Amino acid sequence: MLTLAGVLPPIPTPFDADGDVDEDALARNLAFLSRFLLSGYVVLGSNGESVHLTESEKLRLIESVRGIAPDDRAVVAGTGLFSTRATIALTQSAAKAGADAALVLPPFYYRGQMTSDALRDHFVAIADASAIPVLIYNMPANTSIDLPADLLCELSSHENIAGLKDSSGNMAKLAELRSRVNPGFALLAGSAGFFLPALSAGAVGGVLALANIAPDACLEIDSLAKNGDWDAARRVQNRLARANRAVTRQWGVPALKAAMDLLGLRGGLPRSPLMPLSTEYRQELASILAEAGIHHAKEIE
Amino acid sequence: MLTLAGVLPPIPTPFDADGDVDEDALARNLAFLSRFLLSGYVVLGSNGESVHLTESEKLRLIESVRGIAPDDRAVVAGTGLFSTRATIALTQSAAKAGADAALVLPPFYYRGQMTSDALRDHFVAIADASAIPVLIYNMPANTSIDLPADLLCELSSHENIAGLKDSSGNMAKLAELRSRVNPGFALLAGSAGFFLPALSAGAVGGVLALANIAPDACLEIDSLAKNGDWDAARRVQNRLARANRAVTRQWGVPALKAAMDLLGLRGGLPRSPLMPLSTEYRQELASILAEAGIHHAKEIE
Amino acid sequence: MLTLAGVLPPIPTPFDADGDVDEDALARNLAFLSRFLLSGYVVLGSNGESVHLTESEKLRLIESVRGIAPDDRAVVAGTGLFSTRATIALTQSAAKAGADAALVLPPFYYRGQMTSDALRDHFVAIADASAIPVLIYNMPANTSIDLPADLLCELSSHENIAGLKDSSGNMAKLAELRSRVNPGFALLAGSAGFFLPALSAGAVGGVLALANIAPDACLEIDSLAKNGDWDAARRVQNRLARANRAVTRQWGVPALKAAMDLLGLRGGLPRSPLMPLSTEYRQELASILAEAGIHHAKEIE
């Protein structure tokens, strides 16, 4: 039985010098992550450059991660595409490839037409057709669609819609959702920048890019909060804030990959059109990581 | 010595049947609020329809509120106007009228030109010229300007800039600010919708529209959190979430005033172009208040 | 009988070294403009820094411009404020001070509540109470409100609403309006950047910041188009495009004032928080003006 809670890193997809998926690098990164009590891994999310991958690359990645990950860790795969039929097909393939749950972005190309009716029908059709639970992925910064509270409440009652990853950081909405949806519906923070605030509002965990480079600190926030030590949790949360912004909103995936490289993991280059982090920013990033207390990942040696 | 912390309602400005400021209604509302351990009152904020008031109405309101409010409650007055010189003049007049601090919105008409340099010079000039401390007011929903973290950090070091009221609800920024500004710089949540999350990130209080109609519940969140009972705080926070949205983002000042009327306070009508809440929405609002456990304000009788 | 057509510059408000309104500079600029067949002047628009002026400064400016301007030139005064009652009062005062028409921005502070109903009531109340015709001012870049086509069609039937200054540059809407409103409703382009396109869609003139520094070229576009020589008009229009962007969207009022100074007129400094154009941009601006063929204003000598 899948439990969506705790900390799940959305893992970047490493590429080799030719720009192809680098399975060795992936294995090495996962070996590092395996030392921490993470609840699972998200593959094919925004940090995984899902939109830069072919269908066969996507399925192969799910298989690889599922093959490497301990059995008790959930493998959640991003499967949202622009059409309902393609999303259903990919979700079904992802389930066969070993995914435990599907993370589904709203279809955002025709956003002028994406009424609550259209979005409801889309998510319901996918949830109806999927063998694995669906996690809704609200990501306005990339999609320009912000799923409304009323729609999310309605969708939460579908037996195969297990939760929401919210990257909007709208705590008022999260608090309202917590008071309106049933207790089993999992609310997950979409960024470490507001992880503790989200926990305070009723989130049960987070899908946190920062957990790729600072899994221990992310887990610490979670356990301190769940043990009632909010002051200590705040100190960790706030110490990480600047670093989290650097590898998310400010410089994005290229910075997360650069940070992994700086820490001895295997980030590598993003696929074009994403550009490698510049040398100047890389130096600034190194300082920011040091100030946040994010150090060389000794565990991997 | 002014302490900006705890709960401060941004009080609406009541108007009589002719559309003029209704001092009796104001006194009655303040009498109700005086029964609760609020830290102070914000006059001339967004909920006070500051933009709908003449300069003399503004100064008279400050005098009235200062005259009625207990001495130990801060009276914070919104004084932000479009030009630096006018803002300075109003801030100085507000101080003479009895305001303890000035809440200053960024000038947002020429927002294409509002670089960090321009905004810094504006706020510094006001803080330099003001006899009372300045509280920066970040309110992107109304101004389309979201003050950047780096600018706020810089401004926080000015000895006469006492804090920030943040209505953006961006917890990642609040957490980053908390880790970067000096401890005495007051971070205040700008809405009850994210009050507890803001406290979790290091806010010391909130300027909460909802505190006009549910001061007890707002204070309860604050004290529960400060006493470490976050689970109980969350239950209060989340119970209020839907009601808070109704009187802020969804229906705005007209709904806050309607809620006050429904509860036995004196909200009255907003000034045009704001329209009175429709009968239909008023009924819906009554249900929402009831569900949130916000009842008739017995204290005023 | 007022005719709103042709070219009207929205005149900047010059300030002296103390930051006060400089009547001499104003007179000098108007003397320059008087040599061209402009239809009138807009005072207290966005370029006039209306939001930076006190009420008495505003009324004095209207009187001054009306006093200096030839009788056959319309003086249009910006009178939009945030409340309906204040806008009515200022519009009435503006009429007494000599304005021939009022240019009214929608009230944009509570934009979440500015439904078509609210906006309609606001504009109708003003038009009902005004002794002079009202020109609606659609300016989404500064107000974040884009008045909908259906609302504008409805308002166009009011006998005291004479037209629309549209700064959005939405030609599809302009074309739709032209086909739906009565022929007497004046559609005016709000920027020289799209003056010829707007004329092609049925505009009858424009309120053009560029007409402060290149009145001849703006008038040339108008007359060439009205005489059917669209190819020649296009050559003028496109030659001005880069310069127009520099003094509007890119660098705004400070650049328009700097351009006036560079050309021998009296622009001077904007009021803070607007910052003077930097030395670097001033040099770039000089090149852009030269490339656009906008030369020293010999007429003023």
Place this chain on the structure above:
Amino acid sequence: MLTLAGVLPPIPTPFDADGDVDEDALARNLAFLSRFLLSGYVVLGSNGESVHLTESEKLRLIESVRGIAPDDRAVVAGTGLFSTRATIALTQSAAKAGADAALVLPPFYYRGQMTSDALRDHFVAIADASAIPVLIYNMPANTSIDLPADLLCELSSHENIAGLKDSSGNMAKLAELRSRVNPGFALLAGSAGFFLPALSAGAVGGVLALANIAPDACLEIDSLAKNGDWDAARRVQNRLARANRAVTRQWGVPALKAAMDLLGLRGGLPRSPLMPLSTEYRQELASILAEAGIHHAKEIE
């Protein structure tokens, strides 16, 4: 030698009752369009639901349209995908399938990272690798990216970048581009709503959804303008404005398809998540088409 000018309809992709591509319907629609002096067809654009099609469906569509279209009509295929490498691959396949030019949308998922540098490298890499000319597709309403004038000027000098389809409707930018790019760089209007204004600013044609249902009227605007009869052109342009909005911004692809059905063509249903136009809107659409003088497509019988 390809000439990108005149009127090109972006053809919708018809689906049969099972939701599969309906080649018969496509042929019938193209037979109708073949009676008009259109310059070519755009397949796989926004109206073609490119994002809803598989790669094999896309290539098959290009082959079909190329097979049916007269030799002298350009077949332009939308090939923009999120990664540079996938866009290059699809562009090369499209060329082999018979496309005469590629219409390339900017990659918009990681829009926070899409600096001018990143976008330049992306478009240059595609243009370098493509056997057919590239047409840049600026579509901010769907992508939230508005390509800057300076970047477009720079890209216009690439020998394999043939022009720009601009759907933003920003005429100031179009005029500036016309004055800065070389004369051979084709500027095409992206919507009939601003077709005549775009021609006035120097566009040489348009990719017009409306040309699917009113090709004659669209061609009339083009020829009247090119013959110097701008008054007559304006009458046609403005008569179409309301109808154009209905099948584009207001109700989108579902309405364009419904309009085709109403006129005797074969629009059919969109793929989900796009919803069929409701019965109510369909009736309203029928009235709007009638008012615009868009009648039953007799030519197809």
